[in-house]
Amino acid sequence: MPMKVQIYQILHVVSMVFLTSVVFQSFANPDPKNKKRTGMITGILATLMLIGGFGLLAVMKIGFPGWILIKLACWFGLAGMGGMAYRKPEKIPLFTAITILLVVIAIATVYFFRYTASGSLE
Numbered sequence: 357m358p359m360k361v362q363i364y365q366i367l368h369v370v371s372m373v374f375l376t377s378v379v380f381q382s383f384a385n386p387d388p389k390n391k392k393r394t395g396m397i398t399g400i401l402a403t404l405m406l407i408g409g410f411g412l413l414a415v416m417k418i419g420f421p422g423w424i425l426i427k428l429a430c431w432f433g434l435a436g437m438g439g440m441a442y443r444k445p446e447k448i449p450l451f452t453a454i455t456i457l458l459v460v461i462a463i464a465t466v467y468f469f470r471y472t473a474s475g476s477l478e
């Protein structure tokens with residue numbers, strides 16, 4: 357397997373882990389003085405995650421299957437969560453539930469659509 361695949365996988369997964377972390381950090385502490393910084397960090401991480409995702413599509417020659425639309429919607433929602441805690445702090449419990457759902461759906465998409473039930477690639 358060429359090295360490029362691992363580079364994009366690491367970029368995709370690491371930025372996803374930390375984007376999710378920063379979003380939950382903003383839910384735990386929605387202090388308005390952190391708003392600008394959180395926006396910058398989530399923007400950068402979301403961009404890296406998208407580069408990783410499209411990089412994987414390209415280097416693994418996956419094409420553009422329909423499940424990518426599900427992942428793009430999850431990505432869009434997760435990236436947008438970065439600013440929500442500051443705008444509507446009273447809705448943080450709802451945002452928490454939505455964030456969990458988006459991450460679960462995006463990860464389940466990989467294992468149901470990218471991989472077959474036996475664990476091998478389609």
Ligand code: HEM
Pocket residue numbers: 365366368369372406408409410412413416418424427428430431434458459462463466470
């Ligand atoms: C909330 C959004 C997302 C989450 C939580 C997420 C998470 C993951 C995880 C855990 C994997 C498995 C690790 C791997 O094989 O590298 C993966 C794989 C993948 N992701 Fe995402 N992802 C998201 C969004 C996206 C987006 C927006 C794209 C494309 C533009 C994308 C494209 C891919 C591709 C092509 C793979 C398969 C790579 C492989 O077979 O190894 N993902 N994603």
